[in-house]
Amino acid sequence: MSNALFITTLPLLCFQILQSLFPSLRQSSDGIPASPQEVLALLAMKRAFEDPRHQLRSWNESGVGACSGNWTGIKCAQGQVIGITLSNKGLGGSLAQQVGQLTSLRKLNLHNNLLSGELPGTLVNLRNLRGLYLFRNNFSGFLPAGLGSSSPGLQAMDLSYNQLEGPVPESVSLASRLLRLNLNNNRLNGTLPATSWVAATQLQYLDLSSNALSGSVPEGLSNASSLMFLNLAANRMSGSLPSSLGNIRSLQSLNVSENFFSGTIPDSLGNATGLTTLDFAHNNFSGSIPSSFSQLGNLTSFDVSYNSLTGIVPPLRHNFSSSSFVDNAGLCGYNGLPACQAPANATGAAPSPSSPAARAPAAAPALAPSSAAANATATVHHKRHRLSTVTIICIALGSTLVGVAVVCCLVLLLCRRDVAGSGSNDASGGGAAGKGAAAAAGQQSTEEEGEVGGKLVHFDGPLLFTADDLLCATALVLGKSTYGTVYKATLENGSHIAVKRLREGIVKSQREFEMEVNVLGRIRHPNLLALRAYYWGPKDEKLLVFDFIGGGSLAAFLHARGPDTALDWRTRMRIATGTARGLLQLHVIEHIIHGNLTASNILVDASAYPIISAQVSDYGLARLMTPAAISNVLIATAGSTGYRAPELDKSKKPNTKSDVYSFGIVLLELLTGKAPADVSATEGALDLPDYVAGIVKENWTAEVFDLELLKGPYAPSEEELMTALQLAMRCVTNPPSDRPEMDEVLRNLEELSPPAEVKDDGSTTPSK
Numbered sequence: 001m002s003n004a005l006f007i008t009t010l011p012l013l014c015f016q017i018l019q020s021l022f023p024s025l026r027q028s029s030d031g032i033p034a035s036p037q038e039v040l041a042l043l044a045m046k047r048a049f050e051d052p053r054h055q056l057r058s059w060n061e062s063g064v065g066a067c068s069g070n071w072t073g074i075k076c077a078q079g080q081v082i083g084i085t086l087s088n089k090g091l092g093g094s095l096a097q098q099v100g101q102l103t104s105l106r107k108l109n110l111h112n113n114l115l116s117g118e119l120p121g122t123l124v125n126l127r128n129l130r131g132l133y134l135f136r137n138n139f140s141g142f143l144p145a146g147l148g149s150s151s152p153g154l155q156a157m158d159l160s161y162n163q164l165e166g167p168v169p170e171s172v173s174l175a176s177r178l179l180r181l182n183l184n185n186n187r188l189n190g191t192l193p194a195t196s197w198v199a200a201t202q203l204q205y206l207d208l209s210s211n212a213l214s215g216s217v218p219e220g221l222s223n224a225s226s227l228m229f230l231n232l233a234a235n236r237m238s239g240s241l242p243s244s245l246g247n248i249r250s251l252q253s254l255n256v257s258e259n260f261f262s263g264t265i266p267d268s269l270g271n272a273t274g275l276t277t278l279d280f281a282h283n284n285f286s287g288s289i290p291s292s293f294s295q296l297g298n299l300t301s302f303d304v305s306y307n308s309l310t311g312i313v314p315p316l317r318h319n320f321s322s323s324s325f326v327d328n329a330g331l332c333g334y335n336g337l338p339a340c341q342a343p344a345n346a347t348g349a350a351p352s353p354s355s356p357a358a359r360a361p362a363a364a365p366a367l368a369p370s371s372a373a374a375n376a377t378a379t380v381h382h383k384r385h386r387l388s389t390v391t392i393i394c395i396a397l398g399s400t401l402v403g404v405a406v407v408c409c410l411v412l413l414l415c416r417r418d419v420a421g422s423g424s425n426d427a428s429g430g431g432a433a434g435k436g437a438a439a440a441a442g443q444q445s446t447e448e449e450g451e452v453g454g455k456l457v458h459f460d461g462p463l464l465f466t467a468d469d470l471l472c473a474t475a476l477v478l479g480k481s482t483y484g485t486v487y488k489a490t491l492e493n494g495s496h497i498a499v500k501r502l503r504e505g506i507v508k509s510q511r512e513f514e515m516e517v518n519v520l521g522r523i524r525h526p527n528l529l530a531l532r533a534y535y536w537g538p539k540d541e542k543l544l545v546f547d548f549i550g551g552g553s554l555a556a557f558l559h560a561r562g563p564d565t566a567l568d569w570r571t572r573m574r575i576a577t578g579t580a581r582g583l584l585q586l587h588v589i590e591h592i593i594h595g596n597l598t599a600s601n602i603l604v605d606a607s608a609y610p611i612i613s614a615q616v617s618d619y620g621l622a623r624l625m626t627p628a629a630i631s632n633v634l635i636a637t638a639g640s641t642g643y644r645a646p647e648l649d650k651s652k653k654p655n656t657k658s659d660v661y662s663f664g665i666v667l668l669e670l671l672t673g674k675a676p677a678d679v680s681a682t683e684g685a686l687d688l689p690d691y692v693a694g695i696v697k698e699n700w701t702a703e704v705f706d707l708e709l710l711k712g713p714y715a716p717s718e719e720e721l722m723t724a725l726q727l728a729m730r731c732v733t734n735p736p737s738d739r740p741e742m743d744e745v746l747r748n749l750e751e752l753s754p755p756a757e758v759k760d761d762g763s764t765t766p767s768k
């Protein structure tokens with residue numbers, strides 16, 4: 001990849017994004033100066049802040065430049081302030097009540113400061129507010145009455161880690177577009193709103209933990225039918241849990257630990273089969289653990305310790321440690337627990353105290369994919385970031401690869417709508433209505449319509465980001481691939497995601513696309529890049545969201561690495577085996593042909609260098625494309641030249657053998673250090689198999705290998721090198737029927753791998 005390519009394409013990319021997503025706005029400022037009233041309100045806010053680090057120096061008392069992009073943290077449209085972002089600025093003092101005069105404000109982001117005093121009651125005047133992020137400050141006093149429902153478009157509210165007290169206002173249960181509500185670690189007391197919560201149909205994430213809330217869980221809470229994450233832990237709540245909680249079929253995580261709950265654990269929760277986490281610890285639950293919990297195939301975290309439970313532990317899908325059950329009145333029949341007393345004289349029906357595996361439930365279908373899903377879910381949870389910190393204003397385009405500085409910076413989210421229109425309060429109120437069934441659709445995935453319109457679907461877990469966050473993330477161009485441009489997007493909390501923007505006009509109809517993308521979104525394997533979400537915009541923009549892998553592509557890693565990054569035999573074999581495992585999973589379990597494997601779409605995670613793991617990306621994307629697009633796009637892409645099996649030129653469909661060919665090229669690349677994609681201007685692409693065959697034939701065999709391979713403590717023997725080379729050559733042989741399948745390839749590679757190969761799941765396999 002050359003600098004020149006990037007430099008010349010960047011302005012074009014900027015332009016395309018602008019054109020298609022945000023035709024109305026081309027700069028961070030639209031040139032309309034702030035209205036005097038807005039300036040006065042901002043200056044009043046500045047005066048109420050304490051600003052020891054002079055972060056607000058640009059907020060000139062003359063008011064000049066407030067809306068021209070010159071004032072730190074201020075975004076405007078049409079002379080109205082629509083976004084304030086002053087997180088992590090060391091601000092003290094208080095939040096002035098004049099903030100309520102900024103009636104066009106959509107995002108107020110002041111988290112991680114030292115602000116104190118009460119929240120101004122005027123926050124309820126911000127009818128256009130979408131995101132309120134005041135967490136990790138020192139605010140005290142009550143929440144303003146009406147907060148929540150006062151802003152019909154409110155999507156996220158995070159006031160956690162403050163000193164707020166008093167009750168949770170009823171109005172938060174009436175906010176009909178609210179997705180995330182986080183009030184944890186305050187001093188809230190009183191009972192939860194006993195409203196019906198029927199308005200909260202969008203609510204996915206509710207965290208009220210570590211407060212002083214009392215009373216019982218209101219029955220109506222189960223009307224919040226999209227809830228995935230419910231945390232009431234570490235409060236003073238009591239009573240029994242309503243059995244209607246089991247009606248929340250989307251529930252994935254329930255934590256009620258460290259309260260005074262009593263009564264039995266509701267049976268009905270066994271119906272919420274998406275549950276991965278249940279924490280009932282430190283309460284006074286009695287009765288037995290519901291046998292319906294055997295149905296919870298995704299449950300990977302379970303704790304009922306410190307209660308008054310009795311009876312036999314039902315068979316659970318996961319082998320939980322005995323600490324999950326300690327200190328109960330009389331649980332039996334699980335690891336580390338006493339054996340159950342056989343009911344007297346019950347012939348042959350004595351419950352066996354054997355291990356859970358020995359008592360595999362008959363009714364529950366034990367599907368391999370669902371346990372894979374469980375594994376995936378578990379790891380996903382580790383990777384999840386704070387949900388609350390993500391709302392971003394600006395997309396900047398540039399390139400990390402070639403160090404081109406940020407080329408343009410645009411206000412995306414905040415500028416899409418005509419602010420003059422939504423300046424009147426009803427505009428966003430109207431928007432709140434048409435939001436019905438989106439979240440009801442999938443258990444596995446969750447949908448959300450952002451204020452920008454369009455549809456965002458997440459494949460696992462509670463929301464990491466909203467559509468607005470996504471479209472407005474700071475983004476750098478990572479490169480172009482066969483089907484579109486890939487960006488590294490930075491969410492406001494500093495975490496990264498990779499976003500692929502699919503080319504125009506190559507994708508199937510929305511219905512077909514969704515069917516296929518839902519298949520891809522369920523694939524979870526340590527060597528396959530996980531698709532986390534997709535977005536289908538109002539103008540048919542299509543975005544795919546993936547994990548961001550820090551090391552970049554294998555192509556870049558192999559051919560453009562610095563002199564300090566040695567790539568020894570062990571590391572290369574690790575990349576090869578990882579890639580092979582990923583491909584094997586695709587072929588055998590997912591029944592998907594990659595069709596486009598190149599060193600550019602194998603990503604390497606070098607965060608634990610020298611231990612490097614590989615993730616295959618771009619798999620299955622052909623399924624999303626129209627047949628015409630596939631042939632055009634492939635022909636037009638130089639990137640895959642050199643990796644494509646020769647038989648594909650005869651318009652044959654890719655199959656496992658053509659994937660094996662591509663893999664063989666990657667293996668040759670690892671062994672020789674030469675890139676088939678090295679297009680020299682005069683000679684065209686290097687044909688690696690020909691090159692290798694030529695050298696081998698002339699008996700210069702040792703010359704063919706990358707010298708670096710022979711260095712370091714893991715240097716291979718000549719025999720190992722030759723075995724690897726032969727394997728690679730078998731993969732690229734013709735006819736295709738002579739090539740091995742991936743299972744054989746992987747077996748051979750594993751035999752070659754140096755001692756104590758660390759697998760991607762972190763375990764070590766003793767090697768031969």
Ligand SMILES: *[C@@H]1O[C@H](CO)[C@@H](O)[C@H](O)[C@H]1NC(C)=O
Pocket residue numbers: 060061062064
């Ligand atoms: C405020 O802006 C005016 C005009 O741009 C400038 O003359 C003045 O020095 C600025 N004041 C401060 C305190 O920066």
Ligand SMILES: *[C@@H]1O[C@H](CO)[C@@H](O)[C@H](O)[C@H]1NC(C)=O
Pocket residue numbers: 064065068070
């Ligand atoms: C904004 O700042 C730029 C330089 O930082 C300056 O050239 C421009 O005059 C400023 N605009 C206003 C309105 O103050």
Ligand SMILES: *[C@@H]1O[C@H](CO)[C@@H](O)[C@H](O)[C@H]1NC(C)=O
Pocket residue numbers: 114116117138140163
């Ligand atoms: C938080 O505010 C309280 C008063 O409400 C004050 O006593 C305390 O020192 C403040 N804490 C910090 C860390 O500023």
Ligand SMILES: *[C@@H]1O[C@H](CO)[C@@H](O)[C@H](O)[C@H]1NC(C)=O
Pocket residue numbers: 165166189190191
């Ligand atoms: C909540 O705490 C306040 C003091 O912070 C107290 O006055 C009030 O009575 C408490 N309310 C309840 C329901 O405990």
Ligand SMILES: *[C@@H]1O[C@H](CO)[C@@H](O)[C@H](O)[C@H]1NC(C)=O
Pocket residue numbers: 196198219220221222223244
């Ligand atoms: C909401 O919850 C209440 C209390 O559980 C219940 O009576 C009511 O039917 C629910 N409403 C809807 C629309 O589900």
Ligand SMILES: *[C@@H]1O[C@H](CO)[C@@H](O)[C@H](O)[C@H]1NC(C)=O
Pocket residue numbers: 209210233234255256257258277278279301
């Ligand atoms: C539940 O909440 C408690 C208290 O905040 C916490 O210690 C515990 O780790 C949580 N349980 C799970 C499974 O996250």
Ligand SMILES: *[C@@H]1O[C@H](CO)[C@@H](O)[C@H](O)[C@H]1NC(C)=O
Pocket residue numbers: 246267268269270271292
């Ligand atoms: C689970 O759901 C089914 C169907 O709605 C219902 O018949 C059954 O009673 C529920 N089970 C429990 C334990 O609530």
Ligand SMILES: *[C@@H]1O[C@H](CO)[C@@H](O)[C@H](O)[C@H]1NC(C)=O
Pocket residue numbers: 262263284286308
């Ligand atoms: C726990 O519940 C039992 C009844 O199930 C009751 O007798 C006991 O007092 C309760 N313990 C506490 C600490 O509340």
Ligand SMILES: *[C@@H]1O[C@H](CO)[C@@H](O)[C@H](O)[C@H]1NC(C)=O
Pocket residue numbers: 273274275295296297298370373443444
């Ligand atoms: C795991 O969760 C998914 C999605 O919620 C669900 O479809 C699946 O049935 C669950 N697996 C089991 C074994 O219950």
Ligand SMILES: *[C@@H]1O[C@H](CO)[C@@H](O)[C@H](O)[C@H]1NC(C)=O
Pocket residue numbers: 344345
């Ligand atoms: C169990 O059977 C034994 C004899 O087989 C009898 O003596 C005893 O009473 C029975 N116990 C009960 C609880 O039925």
Ligand SMILES: *[C@@H]1O[C@H](CO)[C@@H](O)[C@H](O)[C@H]1NC(C)=O
Pocket residue numbers: 319320321322335355356357358
């Ligand atoms: C479950 O884990 C315990 C140790 O925590 C172990 O002794 C037991 O053999 C395990 N059972 C199964 C079936 O893996």
Ligand SMILES: *[C@@H]1O[C@H](CO)[C@@H](O)[C@H](O)[C@H]1NC(C)=O
Pocket residue numbers: 368371372375761
């Ligand atoms: C799930 O994880 C366990 C332990 O990490 C592993 O033994 C098992 O093979 C995994 N299952 C699948 C289907 O990946």
